[in-house]
Structures are given as structure tokens and as C-alpha cells.
Amino acid sequence: MFETLKGKLQTVFDGLAKRGALSEADVDAALREVRLALLDADVALPVVKSFIEKLRNDAVGVASLRSVRPDQQVIKIVHDALVEMLGGDAAPLNIATNPPAVILMAGLQGSGKTTTAGKLALRLKTRERKKVLVASLDMTRPAAREQLRLLGEQAEAGVLPEADSETPAQIAKRALQVAKLQAYDVLILDTAGRLSIDEALMAELRDIKTITNPHEILLVADAMTGQDAVNTAEAFHKAIGITGIALTRLDGDARGGAALSMRHITGCPIKLGGVGEKQDALEEFDPARLAGRILDMGDVVALVEKASEAIEAEEAERMARRMAKGQFDMNDFLTQIRQLQKMGGLGGLMGMLPGIGKMQKQIAAAGIDDSMIKRQEAIILSMTKKERVSVGLLNASRRKRIAAGSGTSVQDVNKLVKQYQDMARMMKKLGGKTGAAAMKAMMGGGLGGMGGGMGGGPGAGVPGAGMPDLNALSRGLGAGGFGKGLGGLLGGGPPNGLPGLGVKPSGKKK
Amino acid sequence: MGWLQKLKQGLSKSSQKVADSLKSLTSLSSLMGASKLDASSIEEVEDALIGADLGTKSAARLAEAMRKHKFDGPVTSDSLAAALADAIAEILRPVATPLVLDSAHRPHVLLLVGVNGSGKTTTAGKLAQQWHQQGKSVMLAAGDTFRAAAIEQLQIWGERTGTKVIAGDQGGDAAALAYTALEKAQKEQADILIIDTAGRLQNRTELMDELAKIVRVIRKLDQSAPHDSVIVLDGTVGQNALSQVKAFQQAADVSGLIVTKLDGSAKGGVVVALAEEFGLPVHAVGVGEGADDLQPFDAQEFANALTGVADRQD
Ligand SMILES: Nc1nc2c(ncn2[C@@H]2O[C@H](COP(=O)(O)OP(=O)(O)OP(=O)(O)O)[C@@H](O)[C@H]2O)c(=O)[nH]1
Ligand SMILES: [Mg+2]
Numbered sequence: 001m002f003e004t005l006k007g008k009l010q011t012v013f014d015g016l017a018k019r020g021a022l023s024e025a026d027v028d029a030a031l032r033e034v035r036l037a038l039l040d041a042d043v044a045l046p047v048v049k050s051f052i053e054k055l056r057n058d059a060v061g062v063a064s065l066r067s068v069r070p071d072q073q074v075i076k077i078v079h080d081a082l083v084e085m086l087g088g089d090a091a092p093l094n095i096a097t098n099p100p101a102v103i104l105m106a107g108l109q110g111s112g113k114t115t116t117a118g119k120l121a122l123r124l125k126t127r128e129r130k131k132v133l134v135a136s137l138d139m140t141r142p143a144a145r146e147q148l149r150l151l152g153e154q155a156e157a158g159v160l161p162e163a164d165s166e167t168p169a170q171i172a173k174r175a176l177q178v179a180k181l182q183a184y185d186v187l188i189l190d191t192a193g194r195l196s197i198d199e200a201l202m203a204e205l206r207d208i209k210t211i212t213n214p215h216e217i218l219l220v221a222d223a224m225t226g227q228d229a230v231n232t233a234e235a236f237h238k239a240i241g242i243t244g245i246a247l248t249r250l251d252g253d254a255r256g257g258a259a260l261s262m263r264h265i266t267g268c269p270i271k272l273g274g275v276g277e278k279q280d281a282l283e284e285f286d287p288a289r290l291a292g293r294i295l296d297m298g299d300v301v302a303l304v305e306k307a308s309e310a311i312e313a314e315e316a317e318r319m320a321r322r323m324a325k326g327q328f329d330m331n332d333f334l335t336q337i338r339q340l341q342k343m344g345g346l347g348g349l350m351g352m353l354p355g356i357g358k359m360q361k362q363i364a365a366a367g368i369d370d371s372m373i374k375r376q377e378a379i380i381l382s383m384t385k386k387e388r389v390s391v392g393l394l395n396a397s398r399r400k401r402i403a404a405g406s407g408t409s410v411q412d413v414n415k416l417v418k419q420y421q422d423m424a425r426m427m428k429k430l431g432g433k434t435g436a437a438a439m440k441a442m443m444g445g446g447l448g449g450m451g452g453g454m455g456g457g458p459g460a461g462v463p464g465a466g467m468p469d470l471n472a473l474s475r476g477l478g479a480g481g482f483g484k485g486l487g488g489l490l491g492g493g494p495p496n497g498l499p500g501l502g503v504k505p506s507g508k509k510k
Numbered sequence: 511m512g513w514l515q516k517l518k519q520g521l522s523k524s525s526q527k528v529a530d531s532l533k534s535l536t537s538l539s540s541l542m543g544a545s546k547l548d549a550s551s552i553e554e555v556e557d558a559l560i561g562a563d564l565g566t567k568s569a570a571r572l573a574e575a576m577r578k579h580k581f582d583g584p585v586t587s588d589s590l591a592a593a594l595a596d597a598i599a600e601i602l603r604p605v606a607t608p609l610v611l612d613s614a615h616r617p618h619v620l621l622l623v624g625v626n627g628s629g630k631t632t633t634a635g636k637l638a639q640q641w642h643q644q645g646k647s648v649m650l651a652a653g654d655t656f657r658a659a660a661i662e663q664l665q666i667w668g669e670r671t672g673t674k675v676i677a678g679d680q681g682g683d684a685a686a687l688a689y690t691a692l693e694k695a696q697k698e699q700a701d702i703l704i705i706d707t708a709g710r711l712q713n714r715t716e717l718m719d720e721l722a723k724i725v726r727v728i729r730k731l732d733q734s735a736p737h738d739s740v741i742v743l744d745g746t747v748g749q750n751a752l753s754q755v756k757a758f759q760q761a762a763d764v765s766g767l768i769v770t771k772l773d774g775s776a777k778g779g780v781v782v783a784l785a786e787e788f789g790l791p792v793h794a795v796g797v798g799e800g801a802d803d804l805q806p807f808d809a810q811e812f813a814n815a816l817t818g819v820a821d822r823q824d
Contacts, residue, residue: 036566042748045561109771109799110627110744118658140799142666147659154658195774222627226563226748228776235775249626252711254750277626277656 027059030074041294043257044230047264055081082295085260086287091244091269094215095124100133100179100187102212105246106205106236107220109193112248114144116220116274117190118151119282125157130185135160135175137168137208138192148190154279158184168192172208189214196235209240218271220246221262229258230265237266247285248274256293328424330388334380337373378406379416391417547585552577555594562779562816565749568786572597595810595817601782602809607766607791609738611641617649617695617703619728621736623721623762625754626709628744629770629796631660634706635667636796636804642671646701651691652677653684653724654708664706670801684708684720685727692731705736712757721761740793741767746776755788770796773803779816 031052038048058077095101103120105113117134124130134152138144145162152159160175172189179187189212194201209217219233219242236242245266247259250273259270270285322328380388382405387393394402394417396410403410547555552573559569575597581589611618620637622630631654638648650673654660661677668675676691688705695703707724710717728735741764743751758764772778772795781792792807813819 039560039566040749042750045557108746108774110629112627141663142670143659143663146662147657150658195771197775222744222746224625224744224748224750225746226776226780227561228563228746228774229748231775232746249711251714252625252750253713253753254748258748 024060027056027074031056031059034078038257038260038294041255041257042224042226042229042261043294044227044261044265046230047261050264051081051085051260079291079295082260082291083288086263086291087269091271092284093271094243095128095130095186097215099183099185100176101185101216102176102179102187102189102214103216103218104189104191104209104212104214104240105218105220106191106240106242107193108195108222108232109141111193111220111222112246112274113193113220114138114147114151114190115277116218116246116248116272116282117148117188118155119274119279120272121152121157121188122155122279123282124186125155131158131183132186132188133158133160133175133179133182133184134188134190135171135178136162136190137171137175138190139166139168139171140192144190144192151279157188158182168204169207169211172211176212187212196232196239202235202239205240214243216244216271217242218244218246219262219266219268220248221258223247223249223256223258224252224254225258227261229261233262233265237268242266242268244268244271246270246272246274247290250290251275251281256290259290260294326424326428328428330380330383330391330420333420333423334377334388337377337380375406375408375412376416379403379408379413382406391420546581547576547579547590551585555590559594559779562777563748563783564779565752565783568601568783571786572782591817591819595813595819598782598813598816599810601785602792602807602813605785605789605792606807606809606812607793608806609637609740609766609793611646611702612737613701615732615734615737617692617700618737619692619695619703619705619732619735620738620740621705621707621725621728621762622740622742623707623758623764624709624742625711625744628709628742628747629768630654630709630742631663631667631706632799633740633742633768633770633796633804634664634704635671636801637704638667638673639671639801640804641702642673647698648673648702648704649691649695649698649700650675651688651695651703651705653688653691653705655680655682655684655687656708660706660708667801685723688724689727689731692728692735696731712754718757718761721758725762736763738793739763739765743767743769743780745769745771745774745778745796747780749780749783751780751784752787755784755790759788759790764790766791766793768792768794768796768804769807773797777816778812781812782816 034055035048035052038051039045043051055077058081059074093103095103105117107113114136121132121134125132132155134148134155134157136145136148138148149159149162160171160178163171163174166174168191175187175189178184189208191205191208192201194205196202217240219236221229221232225232233242233245245259245262245268247256247270250256262268263270270287270290273283273285273290275281275283322332379402382402383394387398387402394413399410399413399417403413406413555576556569556573559572560566564572572594576590576594579593579597581593583589609620622634624630634650638650641648648671650664650668652661652664652675654664655678658680661680665675665677667673676687676694678687678690684707691705692703705724705728707721708717710721712718725736725739739762741755741758741762743754747754755764755767767781767784767790769778769781769792778795784790785792794804795807795812797803797805
């Protein structure tokens with residue numbers, strides 16, 4: 001029934017792709033569609049407007065700067081801007097304080113405060129081994145206190161005993177006393193749902209804040225909220241100064257544009273996400289994931305990947321030609337190292353491979369980590385232009401200078417040069433067409449190259465474009481031993497297979 | 511405060527944004543005497559409607575209608591708001607239908623469904639109150655056997671409204687409870703049985719199947735039941751309401767809707783999109799947490815409030 005954003009973007013970008021250069025009119029056309037799509041995802045209008053404005057500036061600038069395909073750039077820009085707006089990194093709860101740390105839950109009726117309070121109690125208790133007390137200040141909704149009591153008991157947290165004819169402020173005061181006296185680490189205060197336009201109830205919330213001086217004031221909001229998200233977030237933020245947002249019902253099929261609205265309007269991070277009715281269904285919020293959701297990113301990411309693959313293919317082609325002529329130099333080597341880094345470094349790369357988790361320790365023991373890649377990059381960057389093209393120039397004194405310049409040791413430099421030479425030799429040996437294919441496999445063609453580099457089995461890793469053979473990969477890992485296999489990847493011994501630097505998985509990731 | 515004032519107050523707060531947007535149409539002043547809207551005004555009208563949750567499609571259609579609209583005399587923000595309100599009311603009028611009890615059924619079975627926290631239980635209490643006050647014999651069935659304290663919540667509503675509540679244990683089978691409740695209501699010749707159900711997200715197929723099972727099971731006792739299957743929508747909901755109605759229609763033969771929480775700042779404008787897409791009756795609106803805070807849905811009033819016309823007439 002609904003055209004997805006992905007579908008819409010695709011249409012627009014397909015249109016753009018045919019043209020090549022991105023004119024201002026092209027950007028505007030694309031952004032008109034993006035605008036509609038964001039509105040369909042319930043991002044509030046003023047937020048959409050400012051987002052589009054920012055996007056327009058970015059898009060036009062970038063297009064005139066670089067020579068990659070413009071539509072691909074726009075996709076990347078849309079995605080990146082969304083992630084950025086949603087807050088970049090995850091923001092953990094701030095409860096490191098002199099106990100008790102008070103967490104105040106606030107929000108509209110039916111937004112999920114009580115459930116979230118119960119979930120949070122369980123989470124803090126099991127994950128952070130905190131002694132948690134929950135208290136309901138909801139004297140309005142029938143059986144609200146009963147609900148929190150049941151959830152608190154389920155979480156094996158402390159529950160403030162109910163006393164009738166107390167005001168919410170009085171309960172708050174009592175709760176804080178009990179939490180102090182009984183040495184609780186965390187006090188979670190659940191409050192009655194209220195409309196942001198209800199002055200009296202908003203004032204009550206301010207009183208509660210004054211009394212309890214909370215470390216976290218979480219606005220609990222429904223991921224299905226529409227345009228009103230801005231009003232609500234703004235009103236609550238103005239009234240009580242929220243410190244974070246808990247977004248509920250993320251397990252639904254709502255696109256969750258409200259998150260973007262609220263985040264934008266308050267500048268507060270979204271700290272928690274509710275993903276189900278069970279009590280453990282509460283997660284740390286992941287901005288990148290929600291960005292993907294709002295944008296229906298799965299396929300857009302794939303598009304972006306495809307885009308960079310295309311660029312890499314060209315690059316591979318160019319490199320292949322060079323290496324066929326024996327021209328593989330340090331600049332090419334640097335390109336490969338950077339490629340690897342772009343993919344999130346070794347950690348990111350490993351994380352994408354199934355069955356690698358267990359090997360992490362061995363990897364660490366072998367001293368192969370991201371800092372090593374960084375060092376290698378630093379070494380090459382400390383070489384002069386001439387040195388990078390003619391490695392033969394690198395005599396002892398030059399190596400000493402490079403080591404000093406890159407903050408490494410001469411030994412490190414030697415190792416890198418050796419690694420480079422191994423690789424260059426092999427490339428030359430492969431030469432011609434095979435070389436081009438192998439190069440492609442390494443740079444963008446999938447895990448085939450990886451398998452070779454890691455497993456070190458003869459023949460593995462040659463032209464393994466397309467889907468990675470993960471079985472072969474894990475077999476290789478088992479047989480060759482990981483340390484040794486990785487040696488092939490990053491140097492430290494003559495590689496048996498192709499040194500599969502800079503590989504990129506071609507499978508979609510979600 | 512009387513209900514009408516309350517509704518108006520709530521709705522006029524909802525409408526503030528639209529009204530403000532219309533008033534501040536920058537291009538209007540430049541029209542000076544023109545009896546038609548220009549392109550940029552049309553766009554601003556569209557934006558104002560989108561900002562009220564009408565969704566891009568309905569907003570575009572209405573904006574287009576405004577473009578074609580021939581105003582008597584020069585366009586002002588007032589005449590624009592009035593024209594817009596009329597156009598919206600026209601869409602909503604066919605769906606503004608109150609719940610009608612069919613006395614042939616004993617009981618008339620009303621099933622309340624919807625996503626979590628939308629206001630089902632509260633609405634069950636409000637409906638019980640309304641019919642109880644009309645001298646009907648009403649029974650409530652605590653069909654939410656899942657959520658903690660859901661049964662107690664409904665029981666409190668039973669006490670408040672003087673209505674009998676049929677309840678089982680938490681964790682029990684909701685369909686079985688509904689069956690038992692209907693059996694009892696039939697035996698006691700009750701006029702109305704209101705079945706509350708657990709909130710569920712519409713993409714959870716197993717939960718939607720459970721809902722379908724409730725419907726199947728009560729049909730064993732009464733082929734024609736439920737006589738009303740009402741989805742309760744939160745007035746703050748955005749475009750996801752469309753997906754909700756569609757899924758609940760499939761699982762529980764939804765026959766109409768009630769929109770809650772319109773006493774807040776939310777626009778409830780998605781109702782317009784729903785009317786265009788599904789044409790399902792809108793029976794009532796919730797305008798507060800009290801037992802009496804349920805009101806019939808009035809197309810013109812809702813439209814007036816949404817566009818800010820009500821403000822001006824007061
Ligand atoms: N302001 C206002 N609040 C409402 C209205 N209708 C319901 N509420 C409140 O919304 C909250 C949720 O209502 P419930 O009736 O418990 O919702 P539900 O759909 O039964 O929730 P679950 O059973 O948990 O899925 C409660 O705090 C109600 O008091 C309304 O029309 N206006
Ligand atoms: Mg309920």
C-alpha cells in the first residue's frame with residue numbers, strides 16, 4: 001500500500017544515475033522526493049525542512065568537488081546526515097553518582113513509561129548489578145501502581161510500598177528517603193502520563209524534579225508518534241529539562257521519524273529503545289540502526305556499497321594495469337591499507353565474518369590489531385613522494401628518518417617494506433588478466449580474497465568474486481591456524497595465498 | 511467543564527498550528543484581492559496539513575482542492591480556513607457514525623482492539639459508563655490476560671461505572687475468557703458485552719492470530735458477533751495508523767474506530783487519511799481520562815477545530 005522510501009529514492013536516483021553530473025536542479029528533484037519520504041516516515045515538518053536545507057548544501061558542494069557518481073553521493077549524504085542527526089554514538093545512562101541515582105520517567109499517557117521503568121529496573125539489576133528501587137507516582141490511572149509493583153517484583157527489584165492519599169510529590173519524597181536509608185543504588189520514579197498542555201500536571205512534574213534532583217529525566221515516547229512529537233518533546237523539555245529519550249515500540253513497523261523530530265528539537269540523545277513486551281526487551285539505542293529504519297536503509301546501504309564497489313573496481317583496474325607493468329608502488333599499498341581501515345579496521349572486518357568471535361583472543365595474542373594498520377599507514381605517509389614510487393631508495397638512513405617521522409621503529413619500517421615487496425612480487429607474477437581479476441577480488445569482489453589471505457591455502461583467494469565461500473574460509477581458518485593465515489593478510493611471513501588486503505564483503509548487511 | 515468545551519479546548523489546541531500557519535501565510539498578503547490562491551500559498555497550505563498528520567497524500571489532495579477553489583471575494587486566512595474546513599468535513603461526514611446498538615442481539619458484542627497503550631481499557635470504561643447511564647445492562651470482559659495489572663485496571667473501571675466485569679487469571683487464554691464472558695452475558699441477557707483486549711503491535715503475526723482466534727471463538731456462540739469491532743487509535747499517532755487499521759481489519763474485521771487523547775496537542779489529522787483510505791466509521795473521540803470523556807465524532811466540528819475555524823467563531 002505504501003511506497004517505501006527506498007523505492008522512492010531508487011526511482012529518483014535511478015534517474016540521476018543516467019545523467020552523471022549533479023546539477024542543482026537534480027539535487028532539488030532528489031530532495032523533493034526525500035522530503036516526501038521523510039514526511040511519510042512521520043518526521044516533523046520543521047525538522048524535515050532543516051534537514052533538507054542541510055542536505056542541499058552538502059549535496060551541491062560535494063557533487064562539484066568529487067568525481068564519483070552523483071546519485072551515489074546523494075545516497076551517502078542522506079544516510080550520513082540522518083545518522084548524524086540521530087546522535088552519532090550511543091549514549092549510555094548516566095547513573096555514576098553518589099547513590100541513589102534517581103531516574104525520572106515522564107511522558108504522555110500510554111507512551112510506555114511503566115513498562116519501561118520495569119524493564120530498566122531489570123536491566124540495571126542484572127547487567128549492572130545495581131540495587132534498584134521502583135516507585136510509582138501514578139495516582140491517576142487505575143491499577144498503575146499495581147502494574148509497577150508486579151513488574152518490580154518480576155525484576156526482583158525493591159518496590160516502594162503503596163500508601164493511599166499521598167500526592168505524587170509526597171511519594172517522591174518518601175521514595176528518596178527509603179532509597180537513601182536502605183542504600184539503594186538507583187531509584188526509578190514512574191509518573192502518571194500527562195498531556196504537555198496540562199499546566200498543572202507539568203508543574204507537578206517540576207516539583208517532583210526539585211524534590212528528587214534526578215540524574216536522568218527520560219522522556220518516554222512512542223515510536224509511532226506523528227507530527228506532534230515536536231510539541232511534546234519541546235514542552236516536556238522546556239518544563240523539566242529532560243536528559244534523554246526512551247523510544248518505545250521499536251519492534252513495531254512504524255518508521256520512527258518521531259525520533260528524529262524529538263532528537264532535533266531537544267538536542268537530547270535517545271538513550272534507550274523498547275523492542276518488545278517482555279521485560280528484557282530494552283536495548284541501548286542505536287542511531288545508525290534507526291537511521292536505516294527511517295530511510296529503509298538496507299537496500300540504500302547496498303546501493304552505497306555497490307557505488308563504492310564500482311569506484312573500487314575502477315581503482316582495481318587501474319592498479320592491475322600498473323602492477324602488470326610492475327608498477328605496484330607504496331601509494332598502491334597505502335590505498336589497500338586505507339581500504340581496510342575504511343571497512344572499520346580489522347575489528348570491523350572480523351566482525352563481519354561468522355565464527356571469528358572465538359578467535360579474537362588469538363588475534364590479540366598475535367599482536368595483529370588496528371594499531372598495527374595505523375602504524376603501517378603512518379610509515380608510508382612519512383615517506384617522500386619519490387620513496388613511495390621507488391622503494392629501492394630506502395636505505396638505512398632513510399628508513400631511520402621514516403621511523404622517527406612516523407613514531408615507529410626501524411624494525412617496523414623493515415617489516416613493512418618486506419611485506420610490500422612480497423606483495424609486489426606476487427602481483428607481478430600473476431600479472432595480466434589474472435592479476436586484474438585477483439586485484440578486483442581483493443578490493444571489492446568479496447571474501448574470496450580474504451579466504452586466501454587468511455587460510456593461506458594454495459589457490460584459495462584467487463578470483464573469488466561474488467559470494468564468499470564461508471565454508472572454505474572457516475576450513476582455511478581451522479587448518480592454517482589463524483595467526484599464520486593472518487600473516488598472509490598483513491605481513492610477517494611469506495604469504496601462501498594472495499595477500500587479501502582490503503577485501504570487502506559483497507553480501508548485504510542489515 | 512462540559513464535554514463540548516473540553517472537546518473544543520482540546521481540538522482548538524490541536525488546531526493552533528494549522529490556524530497559525532494559515533494566518534501567517536506569507537504569500538496571502540501579496541495576493542491582495544485575488545480570489546484564487548497562488549502556488550506558494552498552496553504549498554504552505556499543504557505543509558500546514560502535513561504538520562497536522564494528514565499525511566502527504568491527503569494534504570496534497572486538499573491543497574489541490576484549495577487551488578481550484580473559487581473564493582467569494584479576496585482570499586483571507588479566514589476564508590481559506592473556512593474553505594479548508596468544509597473540504598475536510600466533506601471527507602469526514604460519511605464516516606461520522608455513532609455506535610448503534612442493535613437490540614436484536616443479546617448481548618450486542620463490542621470488541622475493542624488496538625496497539626499498546628492506545629486507550630482501549632479506558633475507552634471500555636467510558637463506553638460502559640455511557641450505556642450504563644442510558645439504563646442498559648452492560649458487562650465488561652477482561653480480555654487482556656497478558657499485561658500486568660490489566661485485569662485490575664478494568665475491574666476498577668467496573669467499580670467506577672457500576673458494571674459487572676468478567677475476568678480470569680493473568681496469563682490465561684484470552685479467547686477462552688471471551689467465550690466464557692459471552693456465555694455469561696447471554697445467560698444474563700445483558701444488553702451489551704464490551705470485550706477489552708491486550709494491546710498488540712500489528713506486525714506481530716502470532717498476536718494478531720490470537721486476536722483472530724478470539725473472534726472465531728465468540729462466533730461459536732453468536733454467528734453475528736462481534737457486532738462492532740472497534741480499533742482504538744491514539745490521537746498522537748502518525749502515518750502508522752494506516753498500517754494499524756489495515757492489519758487489525760484483517761485480523762479482527764474492524765468495523766469502526768475511536769480516536770483517543772484529542773484533549774492534547776495532537777492533531778488527530780490522520781483520521782482524514784484513514785477516511786479516504788478505508789472509509790471506516792469514526793464512532794467517537796476520547797477527550798480525557800475521566801469516565802465521561804468520550805464524545806461522538808462530529809465531522810464539521812472536528813474539521814473546524816483542525817483548521818482553526820472554531821477559534822474564530824467563539
Ligand atoms: N488525556 C487522555 N488520556 C487518555 C485518553 N484515553 C486513554 N487515556 C490514557 O492513556 C493511557 C493508556 O490508556 P489505556 O486505556 O490503559 O490503554 P490500553 O490501550 O488499554 O493500553 P494497553 O492495554 O496497555 O495496551 C492511560 O493513562 C489513560 O488514562 C484520552 O482520551 N485522553
Ligand atoms: Mg488495556
